[in-house]
Amino acid sequence: MPRIAFLGPPGTFTEQATRALTADFDAELVPFDTVPNALDAVRSQDVLAAGVPMENSVEGSVSATLDALTMGEPLVAVAEAVLPIRFHVLVRRGTTAGAVSTVASHPHAIAQVRSWLDRHLPEARVLTTSSTAAAAAEVDGGHADAAVVAPVAAERHPALVPLDTGVADVADARTRFLLIRRPGALPEPTGADRTSIAVVAHDEVGALTEVLSELSLRGINLSRIESRPIKDRLGEYRFFLDFDGHVADARIGDALTGLRRRCEEVRFLGSYPKADRSPASVRPAASEQAFRKSMEWLAEVRAGRLA
Numbered sequence: 001m002p003r004i005a006f007l008g009p010p011g012t013f014t015e016q017a018t019r020a021l022t023a024d025f026d027a028e029l030v031p032f033d034t035v036p037n038a039l040d041a042v043r044s045q046d047v048l049a050a051g052v053p054m055e056n057s058v059e060g061s062v063s064a065t066l067d068a069l070t071m072g073e074p075l076v077a078v079a080e081a082v083l084p085i086r087f088h089v090l091v092r093r094g095t096t097a098g099a100v101s102t103v104a105s106h107p108h109a110i111a112q113v114r115s116w117l118d119r120h121l122p123e124a125r126v127l128t129t130s131s132t133a134a135a136a137a138e139v140d141g142g143h144a145d146a147a148v149v150a151p152v153a154a155e156r157h158p159a160l161v162p163l164d165t166g167v168a169d170v171a172d173a174r175t176r177f178l179l180i181r182r183p184g185a186l187p188e189p190t191g192a193d194r195t196s197i198a199v200v201a202h203d204e205v206g207a208l209t210e211v212l213s214e215l216s217l218r219g220i221n222l223s224r225i226e227s228r229p230i231k232d233r234l235g236e237y238r239f240f241l242d243f244d245g246h247v248a249d250a251r252i253g254d255a256l257t258g259l260r261r262r263c264e265e266v267r268f269l270g271s272y273p274k275a276d277r278s279p280a281s282v283r284p285a286a287s288e289q290a291f292r293k294s295m296e297w298l299a300e301v302r303a304g305r306l307a
């Protein structure tokens with residue numbers, strides 16, 4: 001049975017997302033304490049794949065995931081899941097709100113319940129943990145008084161009880177997760193795909209505009225752009241781009257070759273079906289047929305058959 005890593009311990013949102021991402025096959029889910037460790041386990045072939053959090057609609061990208069994806073051997077995303085995010089606040093039985101002096105959770109979770117904390121636990125000191133489920137373990141072990149967790153964590157910690165449920169400052173908050181593997185056969189194009197890449201542009205005037213032009217000229221819809229420092233050079237950045245389409249689509253392949261010529265570095269991070277299955281809208285001039293016809297025309301010109 002394939003082993004699939006997830007950000008643990010058991011009871012995280014990432015575990016829930018990884019179960020959804022692997023629902024089509026039998027898999028043994030294996031918890032890892034950090035996203036970089038989960039991805040390294042994929043690289044070292046300890047596991048087949050890893051489910052990782054990518055971005056949250058309230059707090060933005062998960063930097064640990066972005067950095068770990070571009071450091072080390074190449075990895076690619078093969079599937080995407082989006083979960084609605086609402087939290088339980090768990091305490092040990094008998095703890096009242098007034099008795100909570102420390103509240104623990106993952107920084108992304110804390111950021112999504114700031115107003116709730118200001119209203120209900122204004123005096124509590126925040127302790128950050130590597131995941132929401134790790135926070136539940138801290139409360140269970142007596143190292144914190146309250147934990148902001150995924151509802152599934154309550155089942156893992158029967159000694160804890162909810163101080164509140166359905167907690168979310170933003171009612172429709174969502175987190176996007178990816179299933180990451182070593183490079184291999186790509187998922188088939190579905191017409192509703194997303195492609196992710198990371199590029200380092202040359203340090204020159206207009207470099208980012210030119211990167212974006214490669215996409216816009218071909219009518220490619222950009223769904224996310226994010227920058228992370230390169231780390232060994234101050235003031236230089238790696239851009240993470242997500243856009244509609246599959247690398248097998250002519251317009252995407254054409255844009256990628258343009259980027260490859262133009263950029264210092266291009267890392268392909270996968271083409272996979274979008275969680276919401278919304279089809280890409282493709283301009284007539286960027287359709288498969290338009291690309292094929294233009295290539296046929298060029299072949300005729302090169303063969304001296306057209307003037």
Ligand SMILES: O=C(O)C(=O)C[C@]1(C(=O)O)C=C[C@@H](O)C=C1
Pocket residue numbers: 007011012013014015053055056062085106108109130131132133150175
């Ligand atoms: O700690 C967890 O439960 C996670 O799966 C991580 C994570 C995140 O990285 O954003 C996932 C979803 C929520 O937005 C809060 C935390």
